[in-house]
Amino acid sequence: MFIYLYVFIYKKIFLLQLSPLFSSQQRMFCLDNLICACVYFLADYFREGNSDLEDSELRFATCQSLQKQVKSETEQIEEELNEQLFDNLVSFLRRSHSAFQEKTTEWTWRTKSREIPTAALVLGVNVTDHDFTFRSLSEVLQNNVTPYIALLEAKDCPGIKNLMQKLLGQLMNCCIDVGSSEEEDYEQVSHTRVRCSMTSLINWYESATKRTDSETPGKKRTSSRHWQSPPVVVIFKDMESFTTKVLQDFVVISSQHIGEFPLVLIFGIATSPMIIHSLLPHSVSSLLCIELFQSLSCKDHLSTIIDKVLLTTQFPLKLSEKVLQVLINIFLYHDFSVQNFIKGFQLCIVEHFHSNPLSILCCQLEEAKRRVNSLSHNQCENVRRLPSFRRYVESQVSEKQIALLTADSSLKEAVRKLLEDLNVYHENYFPILRCLHVFTSSLPKYPLGKQIRELHCACLENRVWETEEYESSLQLARMLNKSDLVTMLQKCVEILVSSPGREFDEIVERLKEFLTQFQKLEETYQERDESVSPQKELQKKTNLYNLQKTLLELKESRRSKKLTKFEMLRFEVVDYIDSLVRRYLVPADHKTLHEIVYFNTASVLREHLNAAPRIALHTALNNPYSYLKSEALKSDGGSISNKAPDICIAYKLHLECGRLINLVDWLEAFSTVVTAAEGPTADVASSDQVDDVIHARFIRAVSELELLGFIKPSKQKTDHVARLTWGGC
Incomplete structure (x- = not known):
């Protein structure tokens, strides 16, 4: 039974990770999965849990169609907003690549100075949106410039060896449409243990470009859409998170081989371009030929999304003032993530079609008129209740x-x-x-x-x-x-x-x-000005009396308050x-009938996106019946059910203690409750075995409470733990 409780607890924690207590990456990941889960259960509810199956199927189909339209429209808007930025990056790559290809004076000078072409891409603090930006950038570069692109993250590159392994692994598995013999060669390379070094990278690049150049005319050549001898683009998605040692070693090693193959670096920066000089000493940063690129402000991005998605008649579903304010407040005060805002709008779509039976009419006008003709008597009654x-x-x-x-x-x-x-x-x-x-x-x-x-x-x-x-x-x-x-x-x-x-x-x-x-x-x-100009010239020559007379006339005109x-x-x-x-x-x-097209349940949206972790966990642990709905778990008042999961028994026992909890007393109380649940059996094990099992269960329950943040080890007494929470919740 406790397994099911854990599922509910961690499901709640999963939803609660959307809380401001967690990072924006966790919020984005959880929101994506939450919407997928909502859509999954929505389909199950519509198709199996509703007596009116025909309307349920239609509501679900309408919801899916609207979700796809919103997703397609927002992606198109984001591509248009990033188009100028990507064009500038492609131009930067073209200039750097032409210098290498033609072996111009610029490239010769760069080779002597060992400078690496580097694009500093400032994307802003909306870190959760960076993944989409880099994914779109990779697609643009792969379609128009080069197939040799590697995206590196700091969590995968704790050392220079890990960085080189990740870099070679991504480059050697690039998606290139080549002949069958070449595919076999690439498979052989991928399964062969390769020494991760810059020399291996150079040898691989020379081999890959020779294969592409020596293709026969009869074979399909994907490189036709790429440049000749395409550059190798290495993207550091979260440059601030990389350690100084890793970046420094990679830049120094790469600069020593910059004349042998075209390497271009792209630094994804969330804060300021000055972080490059903060992380790298001057002797290393001087090896980079840096050009700065600035993405569109996330606030301007949001304004464009709202203007083209919410403030139009293109989509039938609208948001009420309170719902829209919840989404905007989360954006402004928590993550600045446009992607999270879009996901929140998609969640509103799911909730609206799930909770409102009349959402069947939330579609384009002509289609809604046709659906009105087929409304059942129950649906008509729903309309009358609005x-x-x-x-x-x-x-x-x-x-x-x-x-x-x-x-x-x-x-x-x-x-x-x-x-x-x-x-x-x-x-x-x-x-x-x-x-x-x-x-x-x-x-x-x-x-x-x-x-x-x-x-x-x-x-x-x-x-x-x-x-x-x-x-x-x-x-x-x-x-x-x-x-x-x-x-x-x-x-x-x-x-x-x-x-x-x-x-x-x-x-x-x-x-x-x-x-x-x-x-x-x-x-x-x-x-009038032309006719009055001679008079003005004459007034300039008049005496002080005429000037005072003019001022008096102006004052009188103001007193009369006659409008021009x-x-x-x-x-x-x-x-x-x-x-x-x-x-x-x-x-x-x-x-x-505004209820048909307006989603106004702000409390439901706030519950999903701004949940309270402590209250939810207390409810799950103190009253497991609220989640499991098992009659055996019902208890009166503050009594402890002997059939509850171990973590619930340990949690309720710890609520009866003070600031310091004696582990021995806690174990004895836990053992008393647990043994009362088991009762006499025909085949009774030895008391030592029973004690060992109970002891193990108690240790696991205490460890889980420590993981959830309810207790911690105490330095005052070795056999005690300190309680970290107080009050009922």
Whole structure:
């Protein structure tokens, strides 16, 4: 039985590794596996655990389809964001390789100075995203530059010997499509014990390039997409984690052979390029010809993902304000990982389709309309239970209310209309949101936030026009100068013209009218300036009396508070934008059937991503019935069940002790509880054997409690252990 408890405990620990207490690499690994496990159990639940098998199969298929679309879209976005960086790296490799290939003066000078071409790739502190970046970089280089690429990690290279073994192992097993005889040669090389040295690497490179160059025309030649005598690229994925001795030895050894084969180093850096000079002394760093490359900021990366994935109508599933805030807070305060944010969004998709029976309608509009026709009576009842639909029914006349609550056909017709209205709402919401962001993102102190995600959360939370921040933004917008105002209007026109909304033609025409009026005002001011210029020249020659008279006139005009034509037009523009906000940026939870397409269970997401390790472990050890659901494990109050797993018995006994626990007393209490569970048997073993078995079980339970961090050895007394936790949990 205790085996099952361990499974549950470590499963919980597995989920809890997503907690900020653990590293970002552990969080990423656990989140990937968590989503895979959720999808696996989701399929099992849909196909076997649900009475309505047809809808369950369709929900699962819709969930899988949406997952694939999100994954494909995010990968494409990341490739586009990294495209410029990869192009720069390829250009750097091309320059270094051409110098080697043509044996130019630069290469001769580099050979004499023993400098190794090195790219310092600064990727930022979002370490969990580096794996995807290096994987994409390797694919780009393998497809266009060279097949000889090795990715090294510090955990695999504690010494120079391990580094050379890893380097040769990866290079000799490069995926190259060559003839059958050459494949046999490579297999023979891979199974033969090779002396790991730079000489072996050079000999292997010369042999590999000769084989490629001597291929017959009839054979398939993969190297046609590679450069002639392609370079050997060695990527240090986590440069900061390598020890100084390993890096220093490798650089010194490689520099001595740089003239014999084209070697290029790529350092993956998470902090600052200065780490190279911190890890390597000047005598070693001077052997590197370093060029710096900077990747896109992780915050800009996240903004692009949110803008192109969440703030569009491309994907039917939307996130509520609280759910989106949970994901953003994890990003900003824990790991800065865009990959973790994407995985969190995928987890939201799984949870939504698992927990919401009406998620069958969370698809594209035309498909959703077709699915409405096939809704069962139970699904129609689920629609009637939605809070937003109840509000909609209460707003109708009595005859309409009766039809919606009793006739499924009337309900389906209303659902089709409401789904269409919800789709139109989203088509109008996102463009107007972008227009509002154009006006508020450049205001002083950013009352509604600098990023569009902040403005989006504010609009989802409540009526944004009722907040103090919005009023402050309007007041600041009413003081914008003409050039800024015209630029903002032009951006709004571009946004609305490229948007699929049905009602934007009239809005675009109105904004263009404002632009025309501003243009006319500018022409009028220019004419006035030309006519007034002679008068100004005359005033320059007048005496002090005329100057004082002019100042008095200015003061009187300010007292009268008469607005100029520009100020009136500016007020009119701001008021028009305000009317658009009030019309189109209504919070999503005010729309009928929003529950179908919005995932709003933030508590479930927070439980998976920000779990509490201590509470979970205490629950599992103190009350194993909550996980195992075995009737034999039920106990009254604080009593200790004699059928509980050993670790649970030891844990509950240790709760009764003080700061120091006597191991002898603990063992006696443990033995008393365990022997009470076994009872008399027909074939009784000797008491010594029983004591040895109980002693072994006790030692294992105590060791596991020490591993979990509940106790530790005490230096005060040799036969005591110190308790590390206090309280009920």
